[in-house]
Amino acid sequence: MGISLPPPVHPGTSGRAFATQRRTPAGETIGARLEEARRSLLALAFELERHLGEHAQPLLLEARKQLQQRTCRIAVIGQVKAGKSTFINALTQRPGLLPTDINPWTAVVTSLHFRRSPNPPEHAAVFQMFSGDEWRNLAEGGGRLRELTERLVPEFHPELLRAQLEVMRKRAERRLGKSFQQLLGTCHRHKTITPELLTDYISAGDDFEDPQASRNPRKRYSDITRTAELFFSDGPFAFPVTLIDTPGTNDPFLVRDEITRRSLENPDIYVFVISALQPLSAADISMLRLLNGLHKERIIVFINRADQLPNPVTDAVAVRRIVEQRLRLEFPSLEIPVITGSAWFGNLSLDCERADVRTGLKRGQLAALWEAGLPRSIDATSPKLAPADQSRVAAALHASSGIRAVSQAINQLMAGSSIAVLYRQIGVCFLELVRSADIAAKAELRSADDLLRARRKEAQDLNARIDEERRSLAHFEQRAGALQTTFVEIEGHLNQVVASGVEFLGGELRQIVRQFADEQADELLLAAENRTEKTWVCNVMPLRAQIEAAYIAAFDRTMADLLRIEEFLYPQLKVIVSRLLPGYSGSVLEAPGSPDRSYPAMSSLSDTLAMDLSMPWWKLWFGTRKTPHERADHLQHLIESEFLTIVDQLVTEARSQLEQRVASTMQRANAISGGLLAGIEHRSAHLKAQCQLLEGSADEASLARFVAEQEKRATASIERQTACAVFIEQVEAVVRALDTGRLGGGARGQ
């Protein structure tokens, strides 16, 4: 083989390593399949970078960036005190890592980055404080929440929120000193993670003075911490993963609720933790509806705290059945895995030598361990356990914790996540690049062959042949110039489609909102006439659904238009290919198609609106406006102003998504045509050299040199072609693996 492989990117991996499964210890295989695809693609990217010309570099660089930086984001969400932090401690096998407490305790969205690497991360923990502006906005304004409540019911709720914000400000002052504002905007980095450190930055802490607690001399920054990032070089994940711990929703401390809502946008997978004691409450369901509205379908429901059910064994089954039924009813099109378990058990299984905790196990909890295979002869509550028995207790605790089942579910969802889709796109893109290089090499070989054959005949023939080649090249260059102009035109056309599509979208959505506002105002007046006003509620869910449907329809329509125009690109590329290599069949560019359900972010649709507030607020609202007409007018205004803002956000989002799509399509097409044109340039450079050679003097020595030159060219082309064949085979293997992973559920390390 003519190319030399660069040294493997990671020890023990090369392009070929994908074929063999990496052996990893049990329980460490989450995302193993995706990780193999990642490493293979990354190794290929490095090889291709050496092998392909200038034109491919931007694309390869972009691909490499994605492969190196994109992590799988797994958000752990749920109501206050559902046990999210405890669950993360159990899943990552680090009992006691994230601080937990009897009161809502997680105040800061905390990202835990897991990346296998031989080198420890530079910093173990990085905490970013709010900037001065953010803090002022939060502490003095209360953000959107206050805006909403004030608009609907002046004087009621803001009091509550303002009081809480005041508490927060005072608390920050008490904890950090009067000059705490100087800390704003700073970033604190630490080399090691300790429980005290995390408590200082993440835990809410008590809002009240606990008379019996010792005065804590440590500074607590959690009030002003915006983000917490923790870095680990080992963990239960084979693939780079970011686990996100969130403050619970439904917290009477409203500020935290607001912070959490903002962190729901990006994740690839959601682990939704609910309590077995109050499974799937109204707040849980509205949260799931919100995710469903965002088209976030990779959700795992973990029913935590099963150990606290009166009869953990039988009740857990009943609770799970209730939850599954409810989910099927509510989300018939979603397959949401439901897993019952106990994060507390999970932590205890890792800390089994702690006899003080073990001895407190209750009857029902012991029954759960027996159910999980612990022989009844072993007394799990005994303060002294033989090591062998201790490990059997640990195994039973782990089995009934549900952590293993959650790991498997995560593994399965990862294999079908948007990352797998992205990797497939990268693989296909590599294929196209290599194919175009292959075609260029083939054409080069042909031209060398032709020249040689002509040389062997006669010098005159050679001259004629060179002339012909020159003409063909000139023709081709002209053609290529025209092509470039065409590409520019197509790009312009694509952008025009985007602009008009977006305009149409905006118009349509605004129309829907105005009509809805009119109807609601009419209904309110009608209710006033019929004296049914008291029970009248403005339900904006249908409006949301309508906007969403119209949005998706319009987006799809524009996307289809784009696809139709993009199809013009491919024949153009075919033209270059046929010029270069008459008789070549097959396509260089795979039609990108639309990756399934990649709609732009619709989180703004799920923004809490004034209209979402419950009945009692409406009553108050009614109270503040005298006549039915005043109410109707105000309602109409309220709906329009709230929703038109949302529509604007949606339109902006759609525009940027579509423009991005156009840019990346053009980048691909340009790279491929660039690859082909580079081949032509190569040929024309050669040709010039040959002409000079021949025009000078056709002595024997220079002719021999000419022949040697052509032969070298031919050999190099053959080598390039062979290398391309190998690349094609490798990339196709990765793409195939990703496809089966998506279709056939890629759970591997069972």
Add this chain to the structure above:
Amino acid sequence: MARVDNDAAILTAEGAAPSPAATGVVRTRHRARARLPRIVVMGEFNAGKSSLVNVLLGCAAVPTGIAERTTLPVLIEHGTRPSLTAELRSRRRIAAAWDQLYRLGAHEVQHLRLRLPLSQLETFDVVDTPGLASGLDHLDQTAARACRRADIAVWCTPALQAWKASEQRAWLALPPHLRRTSILAVTYKDAIDCESDARRLMARLQMQAGGYFRRIVLLSNVEAMRTRPAPNHDGDGGAWRWSGGAAFAEAMRSAIRALAGPRAQALTGL
């Protein structure tokens, strides 16, 4: 039909029911045109409302359990013989049995009426309500209706997920006068590991909800039921106190007394 062992009613067991005079007035008035003070037990689903009703009455009056969701309000009042009837929207009453409730068309029935020969029911009625926030809107509305005529509300919240925003919202939507008479019962005390956790939980609740209730009490329904004193016996005083049953009984007595005073005065025109 519920088992009624009319032995240990926590309110009368310790001999601190409202004074006979006040009771007498209320009672007479009740016959004439008024009614007894009404205690409504409410909260989100699986918060231990039905268990708390049983603690309040000192007997297994209503069925409890994780799968036993209360879907109809149960009005519990005094009767010479135990009986359970379903009151339909048409005002018709039909006999009912706990294990046959599924036979009743849920939308036909307005509420259940449970009559028990318990002496403490001569001084107050109790209403057990369907849990809020179960995600079924009609249950939320039923529960809200049931507390419309409440004099005292007992809001149940489970210790490990106590006082969520949804609870606060629902509570603040109820008539404000209830805030002066009502009790926040924090249930499942047994699920808390240590005393300091219990103390800190109560400190937070006092801060977040203290202004909305007359009293906040932490108790374990199971333990209170197990250790409640038999009539005319002191029972296991320490365990009864630990269970929170003692504090809950005291809070209820004081709430009723506070209510009986102004009410009796209003009714008799004194």
